[in-house]
Ligand code: DAT
């Protein structure tokens with residue numbers, strides 16, 4: 017069993033499609049072991065996306081992530097990290113494969129509806145950034 021970290025981003029929460037995305041997650045066999053709806057400050061978003069601090073889109077990305085409530089999730093399944101990346105689809109919804117969440121719900125490269133850890137190292141940073149051990153069940 018492996019755990020990964022997922023976010024339902026502000027564009028999706030704002031459009032009331034949280035339930036539709038959770039349905040896709042559960043239908044794919046993930047167990048939701050942690051879940052909460054939160055509103056990040058821009059500083060908290062900057063800490064989360066620290067790996068992208070040198071990128072030209074960092075400021076815009078962090079403002080967007082703090083622009084409205086998000087739903088943060090810890091998901092468990094065999095090969096959860098790769099499995100969730102594959103269910104999400106490519107970063108740009110225009111490039112995402114048919115049947116993926118970003119293809120179905122994403123609005124643009126920036127407003128692409130969901131986040132997922134890209135490696136075990138990322139998951140090990142991202143899950144405890146949002147959840148303590150009592151919140152993972
Ligand atoms: P992913 O979310 O697929 O892991 P990433 O880690 O490369 O993609 O980038 C994080 C987020 O930043 C991504 O979901 C959307 C945004 N982003 C990526 N590249 C961008 C770009 N060239 N312009 C604007 N936003 C971008």
Ligand code: MG
Nearest residue numbers: 131132133134
């Ligand atoms: Mg990433």
